[in-house]
Amino acid sequence: MLNHRRGGLEIFHLPIKTQGRSAENEILNALGVTNKLVEENKxxxxxxxxxxxxxxxxxxFNSEKVVRALHGLSKPTIVAIGHERDVTLSELVADVRAATPSQAAEMVSQSSAEILQMIEKILLNCKSLTQARGKSYLGFCEQITNRMMMVLxxxxxxQRQTLNKADQYLxxxxxxxxxxxxxxxxxxxxQVCIW
Structure with missing residues (x-):
């Protein structure tokens, strides 16, 4: 699904057991590996x-250790566990909860068209904001200029009054x-005449 929506994504896939006695340790180990990848900016x-x-x-996925490890990650996290009706503590501490694994894939892999639309929208907003800010800054500069002229x-x-007073004194x-x-x-x- 990820490559279908938008290619070019590098995916680190860590397959682990998610049930049974070893599940908690495998999840914690996978989160440890993930944390190292985060530290390396990968x-x-x-x-x-x-x-x-x-x-x-x-x-x-309700284990305290798993929840704490997930919460401690410094990059954005998306968690989708079980069916849409299932909610785990891991999903609640994540930055985003996806209803299904497919929805999680959609969230991280917006199509190129969606990205272009979003970029165009951001550019339009920036242009509007820049124009509005420009007008605002222009008004602000005019106010400062007027105040400076008034102070001058x-x-x-x-100074004229001081100079006038000094002139009168001198x-x-x-x-x-x-x-x-x-x-x-x-x-x-x-005295000279008297002499």
């Missing part, structure tokens, strides 16, 4: 499936100095 998604059976046949104008007004000091110098020069002239 897999993107983990799918654990088992066809139908009685509740007793599926009991190993206010700063210039304050003019006052200059007039005082000129008056004192004139006074002293007059005194010197008077």
């Amino acid at each position: 897999i993107d998604t983990i799918v654990m499936t088992r066809g139908g059976g009685s509740k007793e046949d599926l009991i190993v 104008r206010m700063g210039l007004q304050e 003019r006052g000091v200059f007039y005082q100095l000129r008056n004192r110098v004139s006074y002293h020069l007059e005194n010197i002239k008077i």
